Amino acid sequence: MVTARPHPRWLPLAVAACWLALGWAWLARGAAHPGVAYRPWAFDHHAYSDLLAMGGDRYFGGGRPTPYLGDRVEYPPLLALALWLPSFASHAPLAYFTVSYAFLAACGLLAVALLLRLRGADAWWLAGGPALAYYGGLNWDLLPIALLAAAALAHERGRLRGAGALAALGASAKLFPLVLVPPLLGAGSRPGRGRALLAVGAAFAAVLLAVNLPLALAAPDGWSWFWRFNAGRGAENSVWELLRVSPRLAHLVFDAGFLNAVTALLVALAALAAALAARAAARDPGRAVRLGAAFVLVVWIGTNKVWSPQYALWACAAGALAAAPRALLALHAAVAVADYHVAFEARATRGLVHYFDALYLGEEVLRFGAYALLAAWLGRELWRVARAAGDEPPPYGPVVSP
Template identity: 35%
Template sequence: MSRAPGEHVHPTRDDPVVAALSEGVGGPLGDRAGRHRWWTPLRVVLALATVVLALGLVQKTTCYQDSWQDGTERYRHMCYSDLPYLYTGRGFAELSWPYDDDAELRDRYEVMEYPVLISYWAWGAAVATQALGGFPDLAQRYATPAGELAGLDQVREESRRFVAVNAVGLAALTLVAVGLLAGVHRRRPWDAALVAASPALALTALVNWDLLPMALVAGALFAWSRGHPGVTGLLVGLGAAAKLYPAFLLGPILVICLRQRRWADLAATSAVAVAAWAVVNAPAVLSGSTEWLHFWTFNAERTADLGSLWLLVDQAADVGFAASTVNLWSWLVFGAWCLGVLVLGLRAPQVPRLAQLALLVTIGFLLVNKVYSPQYVLWLLPLAALARPRWRDHLVWQGSEVFYFAMVWFYLGGFLDPAGGDDAGFYWLAIGVRVLGQLWLAGVVVRDIVVPSRDPVRALPGRPPVAVDLS
């Protein structure tokens, strides 16, 4: 059935899973259905995101009540978060600048192992945390061994407030991201519900600060859809200053610009991205170049770590991978994967959409990376929602991610250890399930690129596949 040009594609008439579920509440949207004056698609998805984020806070209640002090309960209840530990472990309880090169400070605290924008955010959240408490006198803390700070009543209370301050800020970013995603494809605002109603979002939102780069990626996707390459480059550069993966959008943009001969757009996006990244990194480099380099050296020296295929092979076959070996082969395999995405993008029947190619590149990186922390699922959420807006595929993929999320905490808590004391094979199974879920998602996106009529975004109801640019 054809639709009016400005009418939204409604999920009960577009998505088989949603259509089947709607039978319990009266069936798909009817031809004569009216619109609610208040509950627009944007407001509905924002409300969904608010509820899901609130459920995520509830899920962290056990850890919040004991200030993340119980080493067993944080894994048993799957409510672990890096935030309170980094508040005391990286000097934020003393409002130490993350890139201060003072020798005494560096002897006292480890350097932040994250890119600069996350470090800036964490420092700003620490300032806000202490401002809400009236900026306490820090003299006692300076005289207390760093390892004992978390035991001080005032610091313990602050660590909880620090999590709350971050929760408010990250929730605001998430709502902005969901709103932007709802506007990428004007006829498909409901696709943003795949992020807003995500169980992975509820479970992993406060594990670390990965919602920050996720929001910047959502903004970059929106800016590109509106034909603003400079703004896209700005947001990509800012995203790359928070995590490496937003920089992966430049590869798909290269493919799109090559096929459409958009040389000016390619130059503007790339130049602004590099400039934005450099400007944001400058304060860290100028205040402590050695501390700034720590993120890069830390990752280069890291061996096979949590959640990766490298860890699975290392433990199962007792290989003992050296960091240099993993570095070499992970980048070689990732390079080959990117070459495959490049060929796919250049030879596809129609120009692939930005979200499709970016999703494939990011999945390739996550498959070969040396570590897979459970919150990395957030990297894929906005890309997957736009690349493959089908609930069936998201249920398959996110089901694998939720299974991995549970198993990683049980593994760290020692609950999966067999009686003989050997490595936990059930955790290896969880890694394999997570990898298969991501490969499933990549597979259906590749199929949509090769056969554009299978792409839900191009194959609008009642119309042939769209041949115009939807990147």
């Protein structure tokens, strides 16, 4: 019987590089339409990038306002730096975009390389689908995704302080890498692992404070804008917009307090489940941590009050960490492509708002269903690993104390 040969380890990196190159070629066309004209052009041509939009708002005219100190940025510090630093290379739209995109492409390839080294992960979830081409340059998400993958690999290799520090750096770029913290703390709270719990918690807190505290003290209004801006938002492009269908519930779409409370409760319950499962997983704590992080991430994104199309990359990161089935990868790849085109067609200036509003609501239901299926699979696997017998050694080696 002929057996299939394993693919070369460089193949996922090569495929990811091809997707990223296609993404640059598609989005770079927008550099010819800077300023006020950019957003209408980008929506009409399904080629929008926050790199060009936000860079044009700030830098293409020759300015260079400092994040937080002279520029209110609705992102955490490391993403604010990723927005700002390429302006030192050039104020020209194409050059600024290319420098920014090259950095993000490097982050994407680094994330794939780290996933290839993480035993039990599936790098094809990130490298194989079209989400890299569609979303790699839409926003700066590949930076925190690389940090999330690095933190997971550090934990797998027993470098617990490094895992905590890298998770803090990821959270200082975008909040989603916080999903590693509950299962890390859960695994560290097992009897006899007090030093591990202290190592993770202390490293995470120290790095988070080192990055954020100086900015919070120097520019409290600018630093806190991220929190105030997001706390006051209603439902945007998310499944919560379905409340508009009911006249009695439609007002909740704009009720930030209600949405904040409900989504926070759902994420907190997912985090508690991840922490308890990681604590109970005696046989394979490394896989329990990855599954727990992926579970919290998918619940968070799937139920978040605000949806941005590039969040598809985070579903890819979750699926990669958990080595979710390829059938789910195919489903999310299809949804990612549909979501991109529907989202921007709905914003295009074609005078068909009502038609695309109905289409977009339908697509939101489809997207939520895909995330629910992935969350259900992750929850089932998390339950299984938590209940697995603890009398055998972990298949990927023990997680050692710091």
